Amino acid sequence: MRLSMSKAVRPVLVAFLLLGGVTGVAYPLLVTGIGAMVFPAQSGGSLVTRDGAIVGSSLLAQSFAAPGHFWSRPSATTPQPYDPTASGGSNLGATNPLLLDVVRARVEALRAADPANTAPVPIDLVTASGSGLDPEESPAAALYQVPRVAAARHLDPQSVRALVLAHVHAPGAWPFGEPRVNVLLLNLALDRLVGEKGAQ
């Protein structure tokens, strides 16, 4: 009886350890090796540096609150927004009154920062992303903020607008994905533009 028991159990155990070792250790380590050797920048998190210091990842949204920066899409990570250790969306349903309240507050904040701007607010600028870390927003959302940013930076709105359009990532004929702007990279370019202006 003991013999037949061990005869039955052994293949189950050995198969599990063997296949588990290949798929759970060898495979992820192999892929990690490929990433480190062939695509070190991407596998390390697509980090962005300025003056030698890491200022974030081009793939993760960060909080921008100054009127002279473009703002990211709202983040519903808790307790802090834009927290990469707590990714997630609001999960508010379409008929939840709370959704209406938070969107209203975001619209009012945008209007308060730029009272002269009476254009309708693009939907993605007042709705929380799925990850809470969406690094991008629609061209419409960035263009909506041009008057505020230009005024705060004492720049010609046309030059700021041109900067936004130069940062639009368009999918072209590819049927998937939307035109979009990376907010961190746009703000870095904006800071550079201001720096050049200041130096002149």
Next chain:
Amino acid sequence: MFASLYAVVVFLAVLTLLAWPLGKYLARLADPAPLDGSLGTLERGVLRAIGAAPGEDMPWPRYAALLVAFNALGVLAVYAVQRLQGHLPWNPQGLGAVAPDTAFNTAVSFVTNTDWQGYAGESTLSYGTQMIALTVQNFLSAATGLAVAFALMRGFARRGAAGIGNFWSDLARGTLFVLLPLSVLLATVFIQQGAVQTLAGYLDVTTLEHGHQHLALGPVASQEAIKMLGTNGGGFFNANSAHPFENPTALTNFLQMIAILVAPAALCFAFGRGVRDPRQGWALFAAMTVLFLAMAAVALWAEQRGGHALAALGVDQAVGPLQPGGNMEGKEARFGTIASALFATVTTAASCGAVNAMHDSFTPLGGLVPMWLIQLGEVAFGGVGAGLYGMLVFAIMAVFVAGLMIGRTPEYVGKKIEAFEMKMTAIVILVTPALALVGSAVAVATSAGRAGIANPGAHGFSEILYAFSSAANNNGSAFAGLSANTPFYNVALAIAMWFGRFAFIVPVLAIAGSLARKPRTDPTAGTLPTHGPLFVVLLIGTVVLVGALTYVPALALGPVVEELQWRGGAP
């Protein structure tokens, strides 16, 4: 409208082109004849190491017993790793033991190919746990599904046979010769596009406006690839495929959707080759495609709509060249509404359950689509293996209904369908709705169940119904506002997942065993052809009718009533 159509057509075209050659390959692997060349050598080596008798043809009870034992060991292992992760390697954040109920739920969840996330990956699980517990099960649960599909295919193909194949050979072939090479390839592409893959710890950075951010990293790409190819769906991070480190670009999103459905679609073609009648495979593929298209159309339309209440606030929801418009709550800018709604359809047409947008925040009808696809049994392509064997059970049901109408013994691909097959079919078709509906009823009736609800009104009921439907059908996606990481939900959903998986698989293997013993009869003038449009319509009708009769009353209380409220201007 044009953009949606374009997206769906390109997606299905690419899917079919890739599924066809993969189907040929899978058909070869489903044939127990020894493989040539290095694959044959490797397989013999693996079987020798396991100590399995080479070439053993197992009767279905032995096949089923080994399968269940192997998966039960998986539950123990995943549970143990989570409880002991503080003492195991690859834990740079020093994360401690996972709570027992969460660990139990996660163990059952990943072994059953459900990959329901009761936990938030980045704050709960170490890199080591993600690798040696979850990634392993991503492979093995998918290979288990593939093995069952192979066994059932052989049941139809064989005549007068005592066995349905060798479980160890099927498991090794699926893991090592299908899933592993495809995963290495896909993971490499994901990294090139920006998915992270590192064993280094989380990174502290000072942001542009001098704030602090703690960047969660990890071996993500390797898990992401098999998460999709194995229709698993459990994300490395809490936000799953909405997270830019998991799904960084529109291209990765497209590849993820293809990866979810490619093996399930390929199995249709493999079935056709296996039973020596490719038209049978095309008929299944056609029925699945029609179901998929109809549901995708509703989801794509539903999510591009704006709401009255938001419009009144001065929000621009129009679809246009400079913005996606529509319903963007819980969605990512790079995907917009089209790639999000299509992803939601794909992930629930299969038993994947990965999400690139929060289903809880979909418009009511947009959320009904993924929920109903799950409830239909995930047979519009379906999970790896699970989609094919699920659809074949519906095919048996369809020929049975047709047989009743014309008064003949039903047959499917040359096999007579008799009382034993119908009893097993009845169990399979009843077990998941029973788990989903009884589970939902218990949750709604108890305070522990109602405590998890996040959204008020009809939507709160939808959250519970979605959770139990997802668990019983081994999907794993959620209306994630539901606070399900509680002892009540962790245990109740684990029960639904386990029985939804194995109380389904064992009767399917029994059907395979019974069919393998029967002779294959040649079609006569009175045989209902199962490769033509008539049968495709009959099959779709069977799937939809069973799904509608079972779930419409519950759906009417959830998404349907909410849709009416939303259209009326709520909130």
